[in-house]
Amino acid sequence: MAKSAAKRLKTDTVTIGTHNGHFHADEALAVHMLWTHIPRYAGAQLIRTRDPAVLATCDTVVDVGGEYDAERNRYDHHQRGFTTTFPGRDTKLSSAGLVYKHFGKDIIANRQRAVGEAARDDTTVELLYNKIYQSFVEAVDANDNGISVYDPQGVEAAGLEKKFADGGFTLGAMVSRLNPNWNEPSPADPVEAQAKEDEKFVIASQRIGEEFDRTLDFYVTSWLPARSLVEKAFAERSQYDSQGRIMVLSGQSCPWKDHLYMLEAESPETGKVSYVLYPEKSTPDARWRVQAVPVTKDSFQSRKPLPKEWRGVRDEELDKVSGIPGCIFVHAAGFIGGNKTFEGALELAKKGLDLE
Structure with missing residues (x-):
């Protein structure tokens, strides 16, 4: 669970820092991937703040701080001039994509071992690494960076219009709805107010994490084993x-x-x-x-x-x-x-x- 900045300064526990305030799908997913799939971060404290001094004490920082430096575990994408993309893709990364870019192969290999798959094979891990990015994480990156599925100018030129409201059925919308409402009562005490907001973030991280984990398990336990069957059928x-x-x-x-x-x-x-x-x-x-x-x-x-x-x-x-x-x-x-x-x-x- 998230801890206050004051409490963070008194402990040596591994910590993940991200910003407080309105939360988004990218940092919610980034935190989930670290917390759940990378052993070093199991049980890590979450610090939600924009205070540079507090963020500097965190072991890993995502989606805040204005810095991308994988060697120091800093994964922000908001700084001017940031253009990093996933290998072979054009979509600019968000904090989710940055964490997946650097930890995705370990996430996949760890999950393969957990479900009893054979020892890590670089070829299959690479295949899954690319497939899971394209099938799940890229949509989060695009949403956070304001990138549309279709070129807006092309859609306008073609005269295409929505036939109905889609209800915001996207990963980003799902997480956004878990933020506190504008008129929702908030405790007068700042520490209590932040703790209440942090609880909602943890729920959002778990929620998008469930969808990521289902996708991960599908590709590891169902999609990948099917490849050998299709290869055989294709050859015959x-x-x-x-x-x-x-x-x-x-x-x-x-x-x-x-x-x-x-x-x-x-x-x-x-x-x-x-x-x-x-x-x-x-x-x-x-x-x-x-x-x-x-x-x-x-x-x-x-x-x-x-x-x-x-x-x-x-x-x-x-x-x-x-x-x-x-x-x-x-x-x-x-x-x-x-x-x-x-x-x-x-x-x-x-x-x-x-x-x-």
């Missing part, structure tokens, strides 16, 4: 289609999109996959799905949607229309379909390649 796809347009995940479904796009980028000469087949569950009687690969991971547009005449049709009617027995359905948008057997799903994919 020519046995289902001479041009390699059909990929089969024979054992069970797993997170495949990211890995597929990366494998295609690494081997552009092998062509692109149009359909991915996988069982609904890992039992011999499982039904099978055939899914059209999206143009991009989050796109609703498919590279090769299932044929128009199949879309929105089910069961026996779909058997007749497709000429394939055992059909279950094809979605009205044509991005996915199902059959009772692998052979049926494979036939849907093969016919789908030849039809519009």
Whole structure:
């Protein structure tokens, strides 16, 4: 928990300093990453102040102090001329990105060991390090630095407008709502008032930390183990289609999109996959799905949607229309379909390649 500046000066406990007042997602996440995932900071005191003399006594300072010096554990990004970015990315870092930049690989390796993964492997750690930054931390950096997802001038030129209010469903908005309200009663005693504010910050740090930890665990325990399955399926796809347009995940479904796009980028000469087949569950009687690969991971547009005449049709009617027995359905948008057997799903994919 946060301690007053006076109490800090009387202890040798490891301390993390950040600013008091209105808090944001970046320092809330930065503190969480240190507190929770780096052993040296377990149980560290949190000092929230803008007093330079007090900050100078802290072991580590984030988001305040006007200084970025990793050797001295100073991670502020507000100073004039600061332009540091994550390797391979263009988004300017916030305190969250700075802490992740320097501690992210240790966070990942520590988590891998905690869940029983093999000893640290630099290749997989590097893969996860980049993926988690792009999937989570970068959004916090952009939000704190006022960087929009889309170029504002391009959006204006295109005449695009929001169709509805999104309710501020962002990591930054989530943390911001945990600040004290402007008319919320505050203790008259400054020490008590600061302690009350600090308690809210700790709640915010824990809240965004929960989301970070879920993301971290997903990529460590689910996303990364799926890579070897997708690599195997990608290497074997020519046995289902001479041009390699059909990929089969024979054992069970797993997170495949990211890995597929990366494998295609690494081997552009092998062509692109149009359909991915996988069982609904890992039992011999499982039904099978055939899914059209999206143009991009989050796109609703498919590279090769299932044929128009199949879309929105089910069961026996779909058997007749497709000429394939055992059909279950094809979605009205044509991005996915199902059959009772692998052979049926494979036939849907093969016919789908030849039809519009």
